[in-house]
Amino acid sequence: MAIITMRQAISDALWEEMERDPKVFILGEEVGVWGGTYAVTKGFLDHFGEKRVRDTPIAESAIVGAGIGAAMVGLRPVSEIMTINFAFVAMDYIVNEAPKMHTMFGGQMKVPLVIRTAGGGGRQLGATHSQTPDAIFAHFPGLKVVSPGTPEDAKGLLKAAIRDDDPVLFIEHAAMYQVRGEVPEGDYTTPIGVSKVQREGDAVTIVTYCKGLQLSMAAADQLSQEGIEVEIVDLRSLRPLDMGPALASFKKTNRAVIVEEGWPSYGVGAEVATRLYEAAFDYADAPVKRVAQKEVPLPYNAALEQFALPQVADVVAAVKEVL
Amino acid sequence: MALKKKDHLELYHQMVLIRRVEERSAELYQAGKIGGFLHLYIGQEAVSTGIVSVRQPQDRIITAYRDHGLALNVGIPAKAVIAELLGKETGVSKGRGGSMHMADVEKNYWGGHAIVGAHLPIAAGMALGDQYEGNDGVTICMFGDGATNIGFFHEGVNLSKVWNLPVLWLCENNQYGMGTAVDRASAVEQIHMKAEGYGIPHSRLEDGMDIMKVREAVGAALDHIRSGKGPYFLEIMTYRFEGHSMGDPQRYREKDEVTKWEESDPIGIYNRYLVKEKIATQADLDKIDQAVETEVTEAVEFAEASPDPGFDTLFDYMYASKE
Numbered sequence: 001m002a003i004i005t006m007r008q009a010i011s012d013a014l015w016e017e018m019e020r021d022p023k024v025f026i027l028g029e030e031v032g033v034w035g036g037t038y039a040v041t042k043g044f045l046d047h048f049g050e051k052r053v054r055d056t057p058i059a060e061s062a063i064v065g066a067g068i069g070a071a072m073v074g075l076r077p078v079s080e081i082m083t084i085n086f087a088f089v090a091m092d093y094i095v096n097e098a099p100k101m102h103t104m105f106g107g108q109m110k111v112p113l114v115i116r117t118a119g120g121g122g123r124q125l126g127a128t129h130s131q132t133p134d135a136i137f138a139h140f141p142g143l144k145v146v147s148p149g150t151p152e153d154a155k156g157l158l159k160a161a162i163r164d165d166d167p168v169l170f171i172e173h174a175a176m177y178q179v180r181g182e183v184p185e186g187d188y189t190t191p192i193g194v195s196k197v198q199r200e201g202d203a204v205t206i207v208t209y210c211k212g213l214q215l216s217m218a219a220a221d222q223l224s225q226e227g228i229e230v231e232i233v234d235l236r237s238l239r240p241l242d243m244g245p246a247l248a249s250f251k252k253t254n255r256a257v258i259v260e261e262g263w264p265s266y267g268v269g270a271e272v273a274t275r276l277y278e279a280a281f282d283y284a285d286a287p288v289k290r291v292a293q294k295e296v297p298l299p300y301n302a303a304l305e306q307f308a309l310p311q312v313a314d315v316v317a318a319v320k321e322v323l
Numbered sequence: 324m325a326l327k328k329k330d331h332l333e334l335y336h337q338m339v340l341i342r343r344v345e346e347r348s349a350e351l352y353q354a355g356k357i358g359g360f361l362h363l364y365i366g367q368e369a370v371s372t373g374i375v376s377v378r379q380p381q382d383r384i385i386t387a388y389r390d391h392g393l394a395l396n397v398g399i400p401a402k403a404v405i406a407e408l409l410g411k412e413t414g415v416s417k418g419r420g421g422s423m424h425m426a427d428v429e430k431n432y433w434g435g436h437a438i439v440g441a442h443l444p445i446a447a448g449m450a451l452g453d454q455y456e457g458n459d460g461v462t463i464c465m466f467g468d469g470a471t472n473i474g475f476f477h478e479g480v481n482l483s484k485v486w487n488l489p490v491l492w493l494c495e496n497n498q499y500g501m502g503t504a505v506d507r508a509s510a511v512e513q514i515h516m517k518a519e520g521y522g523i524p525h526s527r528l529e530d531g532m533d534i535m536k537v538r539e540a541v542g543a544a545l546d547h548i549r550s551g552k553g554p555y556f557l558e559i560m561t562y563r564f565e566g567h568s569m570g571d572p573q574r575y576r577e578k579d580e581v582t583k584w585e586e587s588d589p590i591g592i593y594n595r596y597l598v599k600e601k602i603a604t605q606a607d608l609d610k611i612d613q614a615v616e617t618e619v620t621e622a623v624e625f626a627e628a629s630p631d632p633g634f635d636t637l638f639d640y641m642y643a644s645k646e
């Protein structure tokens with residue numbers, strides 16, 4: 001196994017899929033000449049050419065809309081929305097067109113489209129550029145929503161997304177491209193809609209994904225020094241949502257903390273907590289606890305921003321509260 | 324592309340079929356058998372019939388929600404159209420789409436789309452698919468005058484020029500978007516002039532009630548695109564005789580105006596042309612009228628006798644990758 005960054009893992013997945021299948025192409029703002037806003041597609045234009053690495057105007061509806069059209073007629077586009085904050089401009093396409101085509105025309109049309117985008121706060125970009133609105137997108141049946149927490153999963157899930165016959169929104173975290181991790185050699189995919197236990201323990205179940213996984217792993221290390229071993233379940237996909245490992249773990253530990261970066265109201269934590277209660281109410285020895293971002297538009301000021309975002313210490317405190 | 328007598332009779336048949344299917348649909352709607360919106364195409368038959376009669380099989384076609392006419396033109400049987408209106412499993416979209424979402428991918432008809440203007444970037448993507456694969460098909464994208472004021476329009480049309488896509492932008496100017504007359508919604512009344520801003524060749528056909536003129540204008544536009552010159556923008560002037568949808572009291576236009584336009588009924592114009600040019604006799608045309616009556620009656624019987632989709636099929640078309 002090689003140790004590589006999240007950026008490299010995502011880049012490798014795209015590169016290998018484009019090598020494998022000539023129908024895979026990418027389109028988006030600055031994917032070509034610039035080499036990708038987060039340098040994920042650096043070198044792609046030289047290697048694959050303009051036909052398959054297409055710079056677009058600043059026109060999010062066109063980026064996703066044209067991706068849908070191309071997917072409908074048999075290509076496998078990867079539409080890149082520079083950051084998830086601009087996905088709202090293409091909202092109709094992401095939640096109202098792509099996920100509906102297959103159903104609404106009685107199974108005639110497939111939309112094998114991947115929408116790649118980066119989300120998350122913590123880089124002092126102000127309220128309009130620092131969001132984690134994943135739950136909004138996960139609300140829509142017909143769309144698949146994936147958000148990896150490790151380089152290994154990023155590579156495997158992106159490959160699976162590109163090979164998937166349905167539209168997949170692939171959410172990366174803009175502050176995680178430098179995160180390193182082990183990645184298996186060779187071609188592999190990671191199934192969409194399958195959660196994974198990332199760390200075993202018996203004291204408390206932490207259910208999380210994406211940046212929350214990083215926070216939870218760090219918190220777990222600290223807690224371990226105090227003899228508290230938490231179990232960490234990484235959702236990896238928000239839709240379809242696989243509650244299996246989280247439920248099994250909750251039945252074992254009888255306690256759960258949910259860690260997400262988005263706002264808690266109507267969020268991923270709200271969904272997961274409800275499902276735990278619905279399926280395993282009798283197993284709860286303490287109320288399920290949510291760790292999330294404070295409910296404000298994120299401030300620019302660095303200290304305030306960090307105060308508003310969930311921190312490792314918040315996870316540690318929450319675990320101790322439910323113990 | 325000179326037409327033989329039997330081709331003329333077939334086109335006449337299509338126009339009459341659209342008219343009768345829609346008149347019958349209006350009755351079924353009033354009887355409470357059709358739900359949702361029902362947007363009739365009555366008055367505009369020469370446009371879709373003319374377009375489909377000059378397109379090649381490889382030319383894709385996609386339109387907005389006023390889609391029954393086109394559905395019949397591409398050869399979807401009246402029984403599948405009416406069954407869809409009644410929401411039956413035998414409908415062209417298996418009862419999942421309804422009036423606004425009819426498609427038949429095998430006939431290269433990519434459907435009615437209900438969000439105003441949203442299908443324009445999608446059409447650009449479909450045209451990209453053909454360009455990418457080296458096919459010589461043209462994507463014909465039909466939309467109303469009202470759709471040219473929404474952002475999607477501008478993003479889609481701009482992209483088509485930037486990428487030199489084989490797409491025919493075809494604006495059916497029926498002079499109203501719901502109750503808003505063109506001059507109250509569009510800064511330029513000559514809608515085709517909008518293409519000027521994107522460097523796309525354009526023209527306007529003043530008489531869209533005459534199928535022969537539609538054929539000529541669309542044929543020329545398709546030749547232009549097929550010769551590799553990129554997108555073309557054609558505006559066709561027409562008129563809808565009925566309200567925007569069922570139950571529209573039409574307070575926004577004078578009875579006189581409607582009556583005046585009804586004098587240029589596209590079916591009447593075609594009928595007189597065929598008789599005057601001695602291509603067909605009135606008796607030939609009367610025979611078609613009678614045949615259509617039978618066809619539509621049988622289609623309604625078929626649709627009414629068809630089963631509703633079973634509850635056990637509710638999730639059948641949510642994800643393509645699950646099939």
Ligand SMILES: Cc1ncc(C[n+]2csc(CCOP(=O)(O)OP(=O)(O)O)c2C)c(N)n1
Nearest residue numbers: 389437438439467468469470497499500501
């Ligand atoms: C984005 C959006 N806004 C509003 C509507 C409601 N709506 C449906 S049809 C229509 C008028 C469109 O007029 P036009 O494009 O000229 O087509 P026509 O009805 O004349 O064929 C409106 C406003 C919609 N379907 N989608």
